[in-house]
Amino acid sequence: MGLFMSKGEIVAGCLAPHPPHLVYAENPEQNEPTAEGGWEQLRWGYERLRESLADVEYDAIVLLSPHWQTYIGTHFLGLPKFKSLSVDPVFPNLFRYHYDLSIDVDLARQIHDKAADAGLAVKMMENPDFRVDYGTITTGHMFNPQWDKPLVVLSSNRSRDYYSVEVMQEMMMELGRVTREAILASGKKVVVLASNSLSHRHFTTESAIPEDMSKEHITSHAMHLWDMRMIEYFRTGQSQRILDEMPEFTEQAIAESDGGGLSWLLSTLDIPNYPGILHGYGTIIGTGNAIVEWPERNHKEGSE
């Protein structure tokens, strides 16, 4: 389908972090462990994000998770259904989630093909035994707990590890560009999610009650300053500055933007110059997490 024949649209792009603590604290029936609450600021943030999109029609969710880490290009979930148990290898005490999700394989392949045409290394993941990573599950659940929209799931190509933040960003900008092209050409209305934290230095100990909020705070003042700087750019529509400062941010805040999600998101949104809506900010075992929505549906000039 050609670009000018389509009515494809990105209705919103969101920064939607994935620490499994959020699902754990919410006690959904799919997750085995139970909690006494916790991390409410962020969970209320997700509530506000869901409310913001409650009356918005869309067909699919396109999501990039830094916890499906690939070193040979970007991979796409390529089967219509995935159903299994996801156990977080780092926090298995908090996250053992029984998932059952649908994939928009057509849209996944359209993005895959355009990326391949652009010279990016890509691969469809068609092994039915593959287990979907907990980052995808957490963001998917917190954004859409009904799981009633099909997903397109992209892996995190760890090009930053192999080369540099600059090279990673160059590749993610290109991936974002072709993602946008494919969505617009698909005729579908889509929400785009980058599943990553901001500053990403963890505490290396866990309190006896993981949800003990008296122990929760940012790991250092420097991390706080970086998070607030980025949030200010989000809130004032300064996406280009975010991209410009991505190397310093990623290195100095040990930020999870190293997985490429934030760069890809901003590129997919065509580097928005309108304000993002901050729905929530909070820390999880010391890492900084913001829930931000760029409502492209309200800024059509930025989508064509």
Added chain:
Amino acid sequence: MSDGELVGSYIVPVHPHTVLAADQNEGWGRLRDAFGEAAQRIKDSGADLLIIYSTTWPSIIGHQIIADPNPEWVMVDNDFHDLGSIPYSFNIDDKFAHAWNQANENRGLKSRTVAYHGFPIDVGSVVALKLLNPDNAIPAVIVSSNVYANRAETTVLAKACMDVIKATGRKAVAVTAMSLSNRMFTKPIDPKDDKIHSLKDDEWNRKILEFLGEGRLEDVGQLSRTIHRQIRVNKVVAFKPMWWLSGMNQNRNNLTGEVLAYEAIHGAGGAVVHLDPAASGAGDKEYDEDDVEYFLGERNVLDAQSDETEIVSEIVSAKPSNSNGPALWEPTESKDSVNSAAAPKPVGAYPHARRVGDLLYLSGVGPRQPGTNSIPGGPIHDADGKPLEYDIKAQTHAVVQNITRILEEAGGSIDDVLDVTSFLVDMDRDFKGYNEVWAETLGKVGPTRTTLAIRALPTPIAVEMKVIAKAPSLE
């Protein structure tokens, strides 16, 4: 029960090609054959335990140890999912896993066991156990690789493991699942075109294997940071499996080494290496790093921008007392003396303890840490005598820990304490915190106690205890 021992060590590659696609590339086939040779050697050694340290299982909250006696699932690799699936059902020694976890905590490490249905055993561990232990005849344990752990923590992890091996009389084999150079091609390749990613990576790999072939394991461990900078992508910080494996082998350089295979796997360096504990006659270490017995607490992660700064911060935080206190002495030896390498060195000519009849008399015990001489909770003044802020509760905890170590050296435990005389340099400031820790620890044992205020102690500490304890039977 006789002392357990390590009967062999192996280094094996992590990628699934050796299980799923050994026929697609001659090199992958040779690695598979080498796995088979290693499996036979392990069987012939009479090993009754396989211990896997896997670089493809990163952890954040300390180290994690699999303790599910029979984990079962189907493993699919994140990158190489098109090669197929690997169903697994392993025989895990959960009792050893729990004992190791406890031993880790005894040595100051953060650690926990994992026993959840469906927990995703990592690709490196799956490959190692599938090919080294195909019939599950030998029970295994698997430990994660902590992303923040430095050399000290990783070395102590190995020593805690050896504590349990010795205590339980096991004949163990240690396995590190790891790549040498870990840079893969970032695009798909035809299997027949596989090769080491670069000449530089290949040269470094061959140098590492030359060392290992000569049994010089500790040399490789001490070059770990250099190797990491030269040929490693930052997937897991540092070339740390070599720290663990060297720690398991008493940091020796005279093992008997043999490289069974070295090949490329999608550009990364994969090798199967056997290190036999039999002495090879090779030379000793050219230099040594601090031999750490106990992990001193929170990793200094916020200041660690590189491995070098981690080392510096370790050294600085250790604050050797010879720059802030009297010189250290070796504990004196006599027929009845009890001295422990796990206790801080004396500041004069005396033993840690002395046995007289049914009683043990301990010399005054402070909070200084063995090896580094650091003071948990901080010293009370600097080298110039300028007062410093310190934590009396941390110091008191450390005193109790040191008493425990000395009593354990004598074959007893903290439960044997009968009478304690405590000395505080600032009764008004510190009694409350000291008393709280006492209640949580020795207070539960129930010895008699006298607490005195004094002007100073020889080192910059706030609390010291003089202990009389019941001596364990000599039979």
